[in-house]
Amino acid sequence: MTASGISETAVEAFVARERQRFLEQNPQSVALAERARHSLYAGVPMHWMADWSTPCPLFVERAKGARFYDVDGHAYLDFCLGDTGSMFGHSPEPIAKAITEQASNGLTSMLPGEDAVVCGELLAARFGLPFWQVTATATDSNRYVLRWARAITQRKTLLVFDGCYHGSVDDVMVRCRDGATQPRAGLIGQAYDLTQYSRSIPFNDVEALEAALAQGDVAALLCEPAMTNIGMVLPAPGFMQQCRELTRRYGSLLIIDETHTISTDIGGCTRLWNLDPDFFVVGKPIAGGVPCGIFGCSAAMAEAMLKARQQASEESHGHGHSGMGTTLSANALAMHCMRANLEQVMTQAAYDHMLPLAGRLATGLRRLIEKHQLKWSVTELGARCEFQFCAAPPKTGAEAEAAFHDSLQMALHLYLINRGILITPFHNMTLCCPDTCAEDVDRLIATLDQALGELLAMPAARE
Structure with missing residues (x-):
C-alpha cells in the first residue's frame, strides 16, 4: 500500500493521460527540447531542470509578478517562484x-x-x-x-x-x-x-x-x-x-x-x-x-x-x-x-500581503482533503504551505520521507501544469508572493479539487 492511500495503478493511468495532453498542447517546448538535447546535457542548462513532472522540459519565454508565460503562449500562476529565488515575484x-x-x-x-x-x-x-x-x-x-x-x-x-x-x-x-x-x-x-x-x-x-x-x-x-x-x-x-x-x-x-x-x-x-x-x-x-x-x-x-x-x-x-x-x-x-x-x-507590506494568502491556501487545502476523505495533512510556515501524504504533519525528516508517493506527487503537478498552475517540484510546497491574489489561491484549490475528483473516480483508485 502506498503512503497516500491511492493506488499506483490509478496514478499510472492518470499520468499517462496528462503526459499526452502536455505533448499535444506544448509543441514549441517539445521542439526546443529536441533541439536542446544535442548541445545541453540532459537537454537543459542545469540538470535539475529536467526533473519536473513534464515529459519534456517546459520552456519559459518571460515572467512577471506571480505569473510566467511559456514559448507556446500559455500563462501560468506561479506558486513555485523559482523555488524561492523569486520569492517576491518575478522582476519586481x-x-x-x-x-x-x-x-x-x-x-x-x-x-x-x-x-x-x-x-x-x-x-x-x-x-x-x-x-x-x-x-x-x-x-x-x-x-x-x-x-x-x-x-x-x-x-x-x-x-x-x-x-x-x-x-x-x-x-x-x-x-x-x-x-x-x-x-x-x-x-x-x-x-x-x-x-x-x-x-x-x-x-x-x-x-x-x-x-x-x-x-x-x-x-x-x-x-x-x-x-x-x-x-x-x-x-x-x-x-x-x-x-x-x-x-x-x-x-x-x-x-x-x-x-x-x-x-x-x-x-x-x-x-x-x-x-x-x-x-x-x-x-x-x-x-x-x-x-x-x-x-x-x-x-x-x-x-x-x-x-x-x-x-x-x-x-x-x-x-x-x-x-x-x-x-x-x-x-x-x-x-x-x-x-x-x-x-x-522585501518590506513589511509585502509580508502583510503574502502571509494571509498562504493561510487562505492552507485552509482551502485542509477542506479539500476532508472533502475527498484523504488521510493527508497540511503544514504551514509563513508565506508557504504544503500538503503531505500523511495523516499528521511529520516531526522528522524520516517521517516526511516515509509519506512520499513520488509518482502521485508528479502526476498532480503535471495536471496543474497542464491547466496553467505551477507549484514547487520534488514535493508539494507552495509559496505566495506580493503579486499573488485571493483569486489565484482559489483557482489553485479548485483545480486541485478537480484533479483529485478525476483521479479518485478511476477504477480501484483507493487502496
Missing part, C-alpha cells in the same frame, strides 16, 4: 530599475561601493547581527561559515539534521539511518568519507541532539529553523531554543540557514523566534532574483574570525588563502539589486 519593478541603473555603471570591479555599506546597515537592522559578508549563493555562504566555525572552535565535526538541505555543500550530504550517519544516496563522484566529519541526527529529537553535542567535537550545528526540502517539518515548541541552549553548553556554534524560511517574517524565524544564532545565512531571494547570498555573524564571532585570520597569517608567514570568496561575490550589480530589494521589495 525596483529590481528591474536597479538592473537598468547599474547596467551602464559597471557590473563587477572586485571593489566595494556605497551600496555595500547601505546593505550592511540594512541587514544588521533587519536581522539583528552586526556584521555581514556577501557571497554568490547560499551554498557558498554555508561553505564559508563552516570554515569559520571550524577555525574558531578548532573542531572538525559538522552536525546537521536528517533530511536537511543547505545547498550543495559536501559536508551536509549525509543522512541518519538506524541511528548512524551515512552518505546521502545518489551522490556522484564523492571521493572521501563524509561521515568522518559530518554527523546527522533526527530533527526535533532533543536527546539525540544533546548526545551528539556531548561528544565535544562538534564545531557547529547547521540547521534551518524549520525543514523545508524533504517536505516541510516544523520544530516542536521550544526545540529551536533548546538548539541554542545546548550548542552553547557544549561549546558548539549555531548556524541558522533561512534561505527558504525567510518567507516566514521580515526578520525571518531568527527575529520572530529570537533564535540568537552565531551565524545567519540567506541566499536566493535576498537580491530580488539576482544571484546573491549573505551571511551575518555576532560581534563575538567577528572578533574570533579576526583572531583566526591573524593566526592563519602567522602560520603561513603572511602568505596563503582563506579558501573563501569568489571573484564575482558582492559584485556591483548584486549589491545594487540587494539594496533595492531590502529598501523597496
Whole structure:
C-alpha cells in the first residue's frame, strides 16, 4: 500500500493521460527540447531542470509578478517562484530599475561601493547581527561559515539534521539511518568519507541532539529553523531554543540557514523566534532574483574570525588563502539589486500581503482533503504551505520521507501544469508572493479539487 492511500495503478493511468495532453498542447517546448538535447546535457542548462513532472522540459519565454508565460503562449500562476529565488515575484519593478541603473555603471570591479555599506546597515537592522559578508549563493555562504566555525572552535565535526538541505555543500550530504550517519544516496563522484566529519541526527529529537553535542567535537550545528526540502517539518515548541541552549553548553556554534524560511517574517524565524544564532545565512531571494547570498555573524564571532585570520597569517608567514570568496561575490550589480530589494521589495507590506494568502491556501487545502476523505495533512510556515501524504504533519525528516508517493506527487503537478498552475517540484510546497491574489489561491484549490475528483473516480483508485 502506498503512503497516500491511492493506488499506483490509478496514478499510472492518470499520468499517462496528462503526459499526452502536455505533448499535444506544448509543441514549441517539445521542439526546443529536441533541439536542446544535442548541445545541453540532459537537454537543459542545469540538470535539475529536467526533473519536473513534464515529459519534456517546459520552456519559459518571460515572467512577471506571480505569473510566467511559456514559448507556446500559455500563462501560468506561479506558486513555485523559482523555488524561492523569486520569492517576491518575478522582476519586481525596483529590481528591474536597479538592473537598468547599474547596467551602464559597471557590473563587477572586485571593489566595494556605497551600496555595500547601505546593505550592511540594512541587514544588521533587519536581522539583528552586526556584521555581514556577501557571497554568490547560499551554498557558498554555508561553505564559508563552516570554515569559520571550524577555525574558531578548532573542531572538525559538522552536525546537521536528517533530511536537511543547505545547498550543495559536501559536508551536509549525509543522512541518519538506524541511528548512524551515512552518505546521502545518489551522490556522484564523492571521493572521501563524509561521515568522518559530518554527523546527522533526527530533527526535533532533543536527546539525540544533546548526545551528539556531548561528544565535544562538534564545531557547529547547521540547521534551518524549520525543514523545508524533504517536505516541510516544523520544530516542536521550544526545540529551536533548546538548539541554542545546548550548542552553547557544549561549546558548539549555531548556524541558522533561512534561505527558504525567510518567507516566514521580515526578520525571518531568527527575529520572530529570537533564535540568537552565531551565524545567519540567506541566499536566493535576498537580491530580488539576482544571484546573491549573505551571511551575518555576532560581534563575538567577528572578533574570533579576526583572531583566526591573524593566526592563519602567522602560520603561513603572511602568505596563503582563506579558501573563501569568489571573484564575482558582492559584485556591483548584486549589491545594487540587494539594496533595492531590502529598501523597496522585501518590506513589511509585502509580508502583510503574502502571509494571509498562504493561510487562505492552507485552509482551502485542509477542506479539500476532508472533502475527498484523504488521510493527508497540511503544514504551514509563513508565506508557504504544503500538503503531505500523511495523516499528521511529520516531526522528522524520516517521517516526511516515509509519506512520499513520488509518482502521485508528479502526476498532480503535471495536471496543474497542464491547466496553467505551477507549484514547487520534488514535493508539494507552495509559496505566495506580493503579486499573488485571493483569486489565484482559489483557482489553485479548485483545480486541485478537480484533479483529485478525476483521479479518485478511476477504477480501484483507493487502496
